[in-house]
Every structure is written in structure tokens, then in C-alpha cells.
């Protein structure tokens with residue numbers, strides 16, 4: 575079989591915008607909202623037909639904490655706005671009354687130390703609420719659209735090649751936010767990238783309904799804090815997955831479906847009424863490929879002061895540690911008008927495990943979108959001006975500015 579075929583392509587330019595956001599997960603939604611609020615013409619491309627990525631299509635319905643586990647909120651701005659939006663039409667579990675009911679007896683400092691500022695939302699309601707928000711902000715959403723290539727001219731992305739129901743076409747943008755989760759655009763554009771060496775254990779989450787009501791079955795290793803981990807988490811299969819190869823991902827998803835069927839059959843023996851209602855429709859991968867940025871975060875960055883901080887996150891695994899995220903972890907040095915956010919920012923393995931979760935994706939998404947509205951050269955951006963705009967939007971940038 576021949577290794578390559580040659581195609582002759584004449585690609586029509588279908589769309590133009592100021593800021594192109596590739597991927598509509600939590601990071602992409604945050605970036606698109608932030609850029610639109612700065613007055614940019616924004617297009618968001620999403621290969622699924624719903625927003626939220628892993629958080630909705632992937633059934634990861636736990637919005638991990640906005641607080642440090644010691645009673646202090648650390649993530650603000652869109653991280654908090656999306657948190658509240660996720661439960662605007664109802665929540666599933668873990669309602670953080672001590673944080674959301676200001677006037678209640680529960681809302682005391684002591685209660686906030688015990689109860690973390692997290693919640694379990696409903697995937698479908700959150701996806702629709704995010705879509706409504708984007709429409710309100712004037713973002714153009716293009717669903718069913720996968721970015722399959724980029725055209726780089728000198729050191730900038732001039733256009734992105736997309737494929738959707740209308741065929742193959744190009745989008746021209748001044749700046750590009752890579753929120754594909756897997757740094758797809760960074761990879762396509764030739765920006766420096768790294769793969770996650772540890773690879774992904776199989777997860778197979780599904781919802782079911784039965785005698786006990788509606789339930790989330792979290793099969794496989796789950797993201798719970800060290801204090802909640804009672805050691806009962808089991809690896810479903812020994813094999814692990816890198817998550818950036820089409821055939822390997824297909825195998826992973828089929829393994830997840832097998833695990834769901836096995837689990838359902840066992841549970842059905844106890845409850846004849848039990849039925850699965852939804853399973854994840856995108857692969858449940860945690861860390862795959864990321865930017866190797868101008869700065870790469872590590873766990874040693876705990877409480878470190880960064881002059882170019884764009885927001886603060888906590889550590890979902892334990893109470894106490896907090897981190898400022900430097901702007902320089904969001905962009906590289908090769909492609910000037912490309913920035914990333916979400917689970918593909920520049921962070922080393924154990925820190926990557928901290929920066930990949932939902933609140934951190936919102937924090938980095940908001941910063942990336944705001945920056946993308948300001949420039950087509952991220953290395954040359956006036957970071958103080960970016961910080962001013964983020965603060966104006968309600969983001970807290972420095973740990974020392976928190977009341978702790």
C-alpha cells in the first residue's frame with residue numbers, strides 16, 4: 575500500500591473573525607465569552623454538537639472547588655460565573671450551601687472550612703446554559719466542525735482548515751485560542767508540545783436510573799481528594815492510553831463500553847428496573863498532549879508570586895495549596911498569535927493533574943480569551959494591561975490580595 579497520496583486542494587475561505595476559539599469545552603467557552611466581552615468578533619468551533627467537552631459530553635459533572643479547603647475562595651471571575659451557571663436550572667448533588675447562601679446560618683466561616691466550594695451539576699442543563707450565554711455574548715458557534723489543519727505564514731497562523739457538513743473550508747483569524755484539550759492546534763502549527771508519559775487509566779462513567787433513582791456510576795479511577803479516597807478505586811484494565819491516536823482512542827472507548835455493560839449486568843441482578851441512561855460520548859482522557867510553553871508550572875510553584883499572574887487556583891487533591899498561574903504558561907515562543915488554555919497549558923505531570931480540572935480551565939480560558947482580544951502577538955502583549963482587564967472582570971490575580 576502506498577504510504578502517501580497527493581491531493582490538489584482549493585480551499586474556500588468560509589469565515590473571518592478576530593478571535594478563533596478551537597474547542598468548546600470549559601476552557602473554550604470561557605475564552606469565547608471573555609474575548610466577546612472585550613468587543614471582539616469571536617467564532618467558536620466545536621466538533622461535537624454541544625458545549626462543555628469532558629464536563630458535559632464526557633459526563634465529568636463535578637465542578638471541583640473554587641476554594642482552598644480552608645474556607646477561602648481563590649478562583650473568581652468566569653470560574654465562579656460558570657460555577658453558578660452550571661446549577662442555574664438545578665443541580666444533582668453536593669450543593670455548597672455554606673458558599674452560596676450568604677445569609678444562612680450555614681454560611682459561616684467555620685462551615686466554609688468544612689464544606690468545599692464544589693458542586694455536581696447536570697450535564698445537559700449546563701451545556702444548554704453555556705450555549706445561551708455564548709449567544710447572549712454574540713459568539714458565533716459552529717458545531718460539528720473539526721479543525722483538521724492550519725496554514726502558518728512566517729510565525730503566525732493565517733488560517734485554520736476546518737471540516738464539517740458543508741465540506742472543507744478555511745477560517746481566517748487574527749488570533750487563535752487552542753482549547754481542544756489535546757493541544758491539537760499547537761501540534762498542527764509546529765508549536766513546542768509534550769506528551770503525558772504517565773498515560774490515561776480507563777474511565778467508564780455512565781448514568782443509570784433504577785429503584786434508587788438517578789445515579790452517576792464512576793467506573794475506574796476517579797478524581798477525588800486524598801481525604802475522600804478510601805482506597806477502593808480500582809483500575810478497570812491494566813492497559814493505559816496516550817489519547818492522541820485515533821485507533822487507540824477507538825479501542826479505549828470500546829473498552830469503556832464493555833466495562834459499562836459488565837457493571838450494568840452485575841447491578842441489574844440486584845435491581846430489575848435498572849437501565850443505563852447516558853454514557854460519555856467523548857473519550858475520558860485526562861492528560862494527553864500539552865503546550866511546552868515559555869514557562870512550565872510545577873508543584874513547587876505553590877504560593878509562588880508571579881508578576882504575570884492571570885489568576886489563582888487551588889489543589890483539588892488536598893486542602894491548603896494554592897497557585898498563581900503565570901501568563902507565560904499559556905503561550906509558546908514559536909507561533910506568535912497562538913495561545914492555549916484548559917488541560918493543555920504548560921504544566922509538568924503532577925502540576926498538570928492540578929491545572930487540568932474544571933475551575934482551572936475556566937481561569938486559564940478567561941485569561942486566554944481576554945489576551946486574544948488584545949493582540950496577535952502574545953509574547954509582545956502588555957501583561958499589565960491584560961491584568962487590569964482581568965481585574966476589572968472580577969478576577970483575583972495575586973494570592974497576597976486574598977483575605978486569608
Ligand SMILES: Cc1cc2nc3c(=O)[nH]c(=O)nc-3n(C[C@H](O)[C@H](O)[C@H](O)COP(=O)(O)OP(=O)(O)OC[C@H]3O[C@@H](n4cnc5c(N)ncnc54)[C@H](O)[C@@H]3O)c2cc1C
Nearest residue numbers: 597599600601621627628636720721755777858916917932
Ligand atoms: C475520568 C475523568 C474524571 C475527571 N474528574 C474531574 C472532576 O471530578 N472534576 C473536575 O473539575 N475535573 C475532572 N476531570 C478533568 C476535567 O473534566 C477536564 O480536564 C476539563 O473538563 C477539560 O476542559 P477543557 O476545556 O480543557 O478540554 P475538553 O473538555 O477536552 O474540551 C475540548 C473540546 O474541544 C473539542 N475538540 C477537540 N479537538 C477538536 C478539533 N480538532 N476541532 C474542533 N473541536 C475539537 C472537543 O470536542 C471538546 O469539546 C476529569 C477528567 C476525566 C477524564
